[in-house]
Amino acid sequence: MLNEVGRLCVKIAGRDANKVCVIVDVLDNNIVLIDGETRRRKCNMLHLEPLSKTIDIAKGASHAEVKKAFAALNMEVLETKPKNSVEREKKIKVNRQGTVEKKVKKDKSKKSEKPAKKEKLEKAEKVEKTEKKELPKKE
Amino acid sequence: MAPHKTKSRTFARVSKRTISGTKTVYNRRKPKLGTCSVTGETLKGVPRVLPVKLRKMAISKKRPSRPFGGVLSSKASRIEIKARARKLEL
Numbered sequence: 576m577l578n579e580v581g582r583l584c585v586k587i588a589g590r591d592a593n594k595v596c597v598i599v600d601v602l603d604n605n606i607v608l609i610d611g612e613t614r615r616r617k618c619n620m621l622h623l624e625p626l627s628k629t630i631d632i633a634k635g636a637s638h639a640e641v642k643k644a645f646a647a648l649n650m651e652v653l654e655t656k657p658k659n660s661v662e663r664e665k666k667i668k669v670n671r672q673g674t675v676e677k678k679v680k681k682d683k684s685k686k687s688e689k690p691a692k693k694e695k696l697e698k699a700e701k702v703e704k705t706e707k708k709e710l711p712k713k714e
Numbered sequence: 715m716a717p718h719k720t721k722s723r724t725f726a727r728v729s730k731r732t733i734s735g736t737k738t739v740y741n742r743r744k745p746k747l748g749t750c751s752v753t754g755e756t757l758k759g760v761p762r763v764l765p766v767k768l769r770k771m772a773i774s775k776k777r778p779s780r781p782f783g784g785v786l787s788s789k790a791s792r793i794e795i796k797a798r799a800r801k802l803e804l
């Protein structure tokens with residue numbers, strides 16, 4: 576079996592191409608979970624070139640376990656860190672006159688004040704009725 | 715003495731309409747599309763612009779970010795990487 580857990584492979588497609596990885600889990604007939612010099616991710620077997628060597632790791636092994644196994648082969652593992660979001664300072668616009676511009680937010684409450692469609696229709700009906708009454712009768 | 719651009723064909727001649735009539739403008743020709751040396755197909759993700767514009771572009775916009783990106787096509791690079799993987803000794 577080529578797509579077995581612990582099989583070493585070389586990735587042949589994408590930005591991690593030409594890097595060695597190991598199959599950590601078999602998710603589907605063709606799709607496996609890989610880890611190693613590449614990023615830990617799902618991968619199609621068509622994008623992998625399996626090697627003859629296998630290593631002993633459990634199914635669904637963690638990144639630390641894979642790192643240990645790779646260290647025995649004198650290989651390094653890709654370490655990724657989540658980006659820490661830093662809030663940027665907001666730019667303050669200054670006029671030619673030297674005053675600071677401030678954006679005035681629109682009141683959303685005004686929208687709710689608008690009369691609903693039903694109310695509009697009722698008003699229109701009332702106006703029509705009053706106009707009819709005012710019209711003089713034909714003699 | 716006639717300027718170089720009028721004598722050589724490195725500059726494309728483009729006729730432009732003006733109020734007084736037509737005028738020929740000399741523009742640098744765009745470089746050819748990149749091709750893969752193995753399969754011969756045109757390279758995807760490689761812009762066809764003058765080197766002046768390339769200088770201002772980010773690296774990720776100039777070529778695909780995989781190994782052999784901008785040199786070999788994806789098919790050819792897979793063949794090459796496979797061949798190298800089979801020679802690997804771990």
